[in-house]
Amino acid sequence: MGSIFHVICGVYIPPNQDLDIYTTFLNLLQYYFNNMPIIDKIYIAGDFNLPYIEWIDPSTQTYSLPCDTNNALTTTMSIFLRATHTRQYNYIKNNMGRILDLFISNDEACCCEPVLNPLVYIDCLHPPFHVRISWFRQRKTINSDPTLKYYYVDADYAIINENINSHDWLDILQGYPVNTACMVFYEKLNEIIKSNVPVRPAKSTNYPIWFNRPLIHIFKDKEKAWIKWKKYNSIAHYEEFSILRKRFKTLSKQCFNNYIAAIEDSLKQDVKKFWSFIKTTNKKSGIPSCMKYNGVVADEPEKICNLFAKFFGSVYEQSDKILDTVSSPFNDICNTVLSDYNITKDCIIVALKSLDISKGAGPDGIPPFFLKHTAESISTPLHILYNKSLQEGTVPNVWKLANVTPVYKSGNENIVSNYRPISLLSTLAKRVQVDAVYTDFCKAFDKLDQDILLQKLAFNGIRGNLLRWFSSYVKNRSQQVCINGFTSEVIKVTSGII
Known part of the structure; x- marks a missing residue:
């Protein structure tokens, strides 16, 4: 069952055994269950030969409980059921009005049913029954946060583009530094989205994907x-x-x-x-509802997100170097100095129209579908923001935040260290990235010293505002772990490239 653990136990206890036999057996089972790292389902079936235990009539429920508390065996069984969070599901009595064969489980979906067409001769002391169990039932995972969702596919983009074009973006943005200008841009854009994009509760279903x-x-x-x-x-x-x-x-x-x-x-x-x-x-979609890291156990969505954030943040290394771009030597074979760069409006439009609309939104919440359908109109404010960012040598903070999703690698699925992070930036942040910079660094980008990278860029002719832009891009980055609508605290990224 992969990393989902089922314990199946067959039992036969001969008639007329002492209380010590039952106590020892049930205590051993309880010790085993309590000391297993993770147990999803427990199934115990067999002839316990307990004719003197009376079980509650199951007419109002699907399971039975021992009801004679004056009996020592009954007390022992009751303690075991409570300690292991299990129940006894067989309610079919034999010809003596007793239940000798028990079916004990922690699977609340269990149901015992009488066998109407038995394959073999029926033993009147042991009437046959069959059990419906959720063998392939998905393990408990973090449920999605029940928030409202924007349905961008159903939006009227003719009206949205008209609203975007109605703003004098140059007048709105030019008087601010790029960080503030970017915040003003998102404020105006979110107002347009709230007014023109339908909002409905997110759809969810427990049925298989092919069910109609x-x-x-x-x-x-x-x-x-x-x-x-x-x-x-x-x-x-x-x-x-x-x-x-x-x-x-x-x-x-x-x-x-x-x-x-x-x-x-x-x-x-x-x-x-x-x-x-x-x-x-x-049956492995989602993060388990109980996670462990360094001896800490979390069973609430926000706490689980913070456990992942703590683990992913532990791989980064703090650098104590100071970047000196003035005295950095040039590469002997470098005969070109690149200190400024401009992005054209046509370049932005082409980039937006080539977006993959199947991708999700980043931390800013703006999906590629929306940007692709507003490419012509939204290119005007983006043209201002991108070039302002390059001219000031500053990357807006909102574009340096990444959403991180944990992806299972191998081993126990309830251990945080068995997951790797996948980072998702805002789409608008990715559009302004330089395609590639080839250096002789190793593949461990999460441990890459950012100052060494910047020294390499300066060595190869990247100077001035453009080098300051690269420095701003890799410095003071942050990330948050996101799982089904729940987020962790924001942590700083002190090394590597997201």
């Missing part, structure tokens, strides 16, 4: 019929359940095959659908 509405409807009807059959145990209710089950299986197979065919047909055009399907079949 008719199939979900049949599934719900089938579950209702199963509950009625279980409650009343009548032939009519069973037949109703059987018909719905058959109908559900047929339609489910049809929906699954249609979905697979659609993925195969669109594989070249949209590979994201394929990987979404792979994630659902692997």
Whole structure:
């Protein structure tokens, strides 16, 4: 089951055993469960031979509890169930009105049912039953923060572009330093977005990705019929359940095959659908709801984000060097000094129109889909901001913040150090980056000394405002860990390049 651990235990205890036998056995089980690092599901089944324990009538619930507290065996069993957070699910009594065969589990989705058509002769002391368990049930993960979501696909971009063009961006931005100008730009842009982009609650579902509405409807009807059959145990209710089950299986197979065919047909055009399907079949999407790092255990989304932030921040190294751009020597083969650079408006438009609209938004919340559909109009304020940034040799702080997503590598999924970070910058920040700078550095970019990098750039002819811009770009960067809408505290990046 990958990194999901199931414990399955078969039990047989002969009749008329002393209390010590049961106590020793249950204590050993409890010790084992409590000392395992991670246990997702526990299943214990077998003949315990406890005829004198009375179990609560399950007519109002799906599990049974021992109810005679004056009995020492009952007390021992009750303590075990509470200590291991398990329940006893078999309620089917034998011909003596007793329950000898127990099914104990911490899986709340368990259901015991009588066997209507047994394959072998029935032992009247041990009536057969079968159990429905959620064997492939996904482990608990961090649920998404139930916030509202902007649906940029449904926006009216004719009106949005008109609103953007109605602003005198030169008059609005030219009087501010680039950091302030960038904040003013986002303030104006977010006002336009709030007025023209539909906002709705984010959609979520627990159904498989290939389920459609008719199939979900049949599934719900089938579950209702199963509950009625279980409650009343009548032939009519069973037949109703059987018909719905058959109908559900047929339609489910049809929906699954249609979905697979659609993925195969669109594989070249949209590979994201394929990987979404792979994630659902692997049952490993999301971060577990309980994480550990350096002896600290976190089971709340914000605390888990902060654990990841602490771990990812630990790889950075603090530099005590001071950059001296004035006395930095030149490369002997370098005959060109580059100190200024300008970006044209046409260059910005081309870059925005070439954006991949399937990508998500960065820390500024502006997705590529919006920028691509407003390329002509939004290029005007961006042209001002980009060139102001280069002329001042300053990168706005909002463009130096990265969202970091933890990605599982290997090992125990509940250990923070078994994840690697994937950084996502704001799209507008990535558009102003220089394509590539080739140096002789190693691949460990998270430990790369930023001052050494800047010395190399100065050595190869990068000077003046442009060198100051590079220095501003790599210095005072920050990042925050984001998981399903929850974010960590912002941490400083003291080495490397995001």
